[in-house]
Amino acid sequence: MSLRSAGNIRNIVIYGISLAALLLLLSWLQWRLLIIDHATDIYIGAIALLFTGLGIWLALKIMRPKKETVIIEKEIYITQPAADPSPTTPSTDITNFTINEQQLQKLGISAREMDVLQLMAKGLSNQEIAERLYVSLNTIKTHSSNLFLKLDVKRRTQAVDQARKLGLIP
Amino acid sequence: MSLRSAGNIRNIVIYGISLAALLLLLSWLQWRLLIIDHATDIYIGAIALLFTGLGIWLALKIMRPKKETVIIEKEIYITQPAADPSPTTPSTDITNFTINEQQLQKLGISAREMDVLQLMAKGLSNQEIAERLYVSLNTIKTHSSNLFLKLDVKRRTQAVDQARKLGLIP
DNA sequence: GGCAAAATCACCCTTTGGTATGAACGGATG
């Protein structure tokens, strides 16, 4: 499990050494058996070895620019009542993600329940959510129970999955 | 998902044998064709090209895709009102998703643990996962415990969240 | 064949999660 990356390099070294030995052996055999033009044979072997190495080097060089960026989102929540009737919001947005207000209203999920849901999706326990929101553990339990009823799920993991499918959380 | 760390030694042997055969073939061809002197240059070029390709192929075959993962912590602010037309919304790639193999190997997550993680992300309970995978509940508990250690989390909800951030699951 | 890792399972125990029920408070609304 830990020697994975080290083993690769070692394998390549082993391969290189064995390949060199093989080529030397072949050259020697050719030199012994096919006495004619042995200089050309060695030359061919050297070319082969050289360009195999070149190929390996090229491949390693090509693979280099594959740089993958993993963005860890550290979410900061600003809880505010935000009386936002917003009469003109019938836009069906698929490309850009915003919290699906229609789903929220359709399911009857309140703002406080949404807070709990978001913290739940981040993996916080009920106790941690309670401390974050300055309420008691029982309150969080009530909210989460209501949340599960409205989302029609039985567990918090299902709730997170369902909420993601419904576009309630990113 | 079970081809993790296939027989390296055996592969090297196979490569060596095929390489030897290839060299013999080349020698034979050389024996037949080398009569024409001015064709030697083309022959050398062909050999160079061939072995360059061989080297690239070998490197790609032996080496695992070497990617450099850069983890960036990005703070995003979420408010309740939906008046947020920011075009830089992350993680909308649900359509095509490829599992981050590098992260898997770096964290040492086994194939079975990955199965558990995926079902866990779907909101299944340990009992349901056990039934789905035809193993006992205790086995799932063991797998999930090891999973939490490797993901450096304490709860399954955190594990799902972390795995999603690391690109292990969509 | 020996070794190490993975996979499997069991037991005990503690913590967390979830359900059910009830109740108090405050804002909005007709």
Next chain:
DNA sequence: CATCCGTTCATACCAAAGGGTGATTTTGCC
């Protein structure tokens, strides 16, 4: 004003999750 709803909190009970330990079997590698 009475009522509804969201929010808050409580108690009790049960189910699920998680930690720790130990053990066995299987599998792949050397």
